[in-house]
Amino acid sequence: MSNMSNLTPPTSANPSRSPRTRGVSSMHFKSATTGVATKTMRNELNRLVQTVSDPNTKRVFDMEMQSFFFLFTRYLTERAKSQDLEWDRIKSPAAEQIVPYDKLPKATSPDALNKLAVLKVNGGLGTSMGMTGAKSALEVKDDMTFLDLTVRQIEHLNTTHRVDVPLILMTSFNTHEDTLRIIKKYANQQLRITTFNQSRYPRILKETLLPAPKTADDDKKNWYPPGHGDLYNALLHSGVLDQLIAEGKEYLFVSNSDNLGAVVDQQILQHMIDTQAEFIMEVTDKTKADVKGGTIIDYDGQVRLLEIAQVPSEHVEDFKSVRKFKIFNTNNIWIHLKSLKRIMDNEGMDLEIIINPKATEDGQAVIQLETAAGAAIKHFKGAHGVNVPRSRFLPVKSCSDLLLIKSDIYSLEHGQLVINPSRMFENTPVIKLGDHFKKIQQFQKRFKKIPKILELDHLTVTGDVNFGRNVTLRGTVIIVANEGQRIDIPDGCILENRLLSGNLTMTDL
Numbered sequence: 001m002s003n004m005s006n007l008t009p010p011t012s013a014n015p016s017r018s019p020r021t022r023g024v025s026s027m028h029f030k031s032a033t034t035g036v037a038t039k040t041m042r043n044e045l046n047r048l049v050q051t052v053s054d055p056n057t058k059r060v061f062d063m064e065m066q067s068f069f070f071l072f073t074r075y076l077t078e079r080a081k082s083q084d085l086e087w088d089r090i091k092s093p094a095a096e097q098i099v100p101y102d103k104l105p106k107a108t109s110p111d112a113l114n115k116l117a118v119l120k121v122n123g124g125l126g127t128s129m130g131m132t133g134a135k136s137a138l139e140v141k142d143d144m145t146f147l148d149l150t151v152r153q154i155e156h157l158n159t160t161h162r163v164d165v166p167l168i169l170m171t172s173f174n175t176h177e178d179t180l181r182i183i184k185k186y187a188n189q190q191l192r193i194t195t196f197n198q199s200r201y202p203r204i205l206k207e208t209l210l211p212a213p214k215t216a217d218d219d220k221k222n223w224y225p226p227g228h229g230d231l232y233n234a235l236l237h238s239g240v241l242d243q244l245i246a247e248g249k250e251y252l253f254v255s256n257s258d259n260l261g262a263v264v265d266q267q268i269l270q271h272m273i274d275t276q277a278e279f280i281m282e283v284t285d286k287t288k289a290d291v292k293g294g295t296i297i298d299y300d301g302q303v304r305l306l307e308i309a310q311v312p313s314e315h316v317e318d319f320k321s322v323r324k325f326k327i328f329n330t331n332n333i334w335i336h337l338k339s340l341k342r343i344m345d346n347e348g349m350d351l352e353i354i355i356n357p358k359a360t361e362d363g364q365a366v367i368q369l370e371t372a373a374g375a376a377i378k379h380f381k382g383a384h385g386v387n388v389p390r391s392r393f394l395p396v397k398s399c400s401d402l403l404l405i406k407s408d409i410y411s412l413e414h415g416q417l418v419i420n421p422s423r424m425f426e427n428t429p430v431i432k433l434g435d436h437f438k439k440i441q442q443f444q445k446r447f448k449k450i451p452k453i454l455e456l457d458h459l460t461v462t463g464d465v466n467f468g469r470n471v472t473l474r475g476t477v478i479i480v481a482n483e484g485q486r487i488d489i490p491d492g493c494i495l496e497n498r499l500l501s502g503n504l505t506m507t508d509l
Contacts, residue, residue, distance in 0.1 A: 107266035123172030130439025152415025229371025279380035293328030434462030
């Protein structure tokens, strides 16, 4: 039997006063409707739980729905109170809240690595790049996928230092089967891989505030994985948190599987041990490309994460400004496991809710309530940021990013990307590929071979453009094929500080 009915919804307005009475504040009306919406949602979730017949599956699903219900009631309560951050109380972080990477002690002994586990958030589908499966299965460099590179890095760490750092993959219901299939090929490698599935929450119909799915095994499109902030709940409920602590692991390094710069760093680990910090967030300096990234703030003397979704519209430009907020969150996070267990057992994680509006295929408005892993920073003692070099943040979110990673700017050493020493500049070139290159299949078709870009500063390509083999790009190159035009860059062509537009064929260059 489901025990969801034991959950108490937020208290509604005094029932003896009708919400329509003159003079009753809108607050009363809002909390009265909140009470109704809570009750209705609870009944609907109970009904969903009853659609599961297997007792074990039912218990797990019930627990998941309770976590969702808790998030939903918080969302309604906050909406009724209009609990926005007060902009005037937000300050740039204090000096001690962000430690520069170059001030960290040099790690002398690898012993600390035996206390470490590595977790990759592996729930993403590469839909924005036209992929259908787990994004981590995309080949990014030298025929190796994101997962291959991670496995290679950790295996190198384990064999070189004779340590046992396990790899944990948090999948979503979208990527779980895919991931299990892929990791079979690592059976003989020198590392242990554990996978667990993050929560699956029902999408909420915006009009009615009811769950979109009608049964527990309803179509995938009615469910969503609730963001990487779900990490803490999922770690606890899957039993992985207790398993790690039982194995003597004390620290967990978490990062997104598509961030190729997020490799284990012994200096940050040593710094965490020395300072007894329970939580460290890696941040890096903002550039124009990062204006939307979450940032660490000082809110009433407490370190917190501020995401763009939480910023009132009139302050969005302030948020994007590099003057007030110079750094952003890379989502590389270091967590002290026993502290996490203490927090989860005692007060739990109240992470700021990010409301993600979506539309279903048939045009129905739904909302997804999500949370960000970095928002947990406020729950831990001694939590702070470490300002790391940009090389620790190399996400592949688009085909423009992919071109950079596949190019001769980077080479691989034990699964780790290393900038080519022949590159004259520290920063990497800015690459902007237009819509014709948006999907991975188009990208692969339009580049017969990845151009040489060691001396490139800036590349913009839009329209129907195709690259031959052994093309070299230097300086600033802008290639624009307008509507109805096509540009073919021939094999062996060198373009330096060139603007190309119009209809061009091989003979024109």
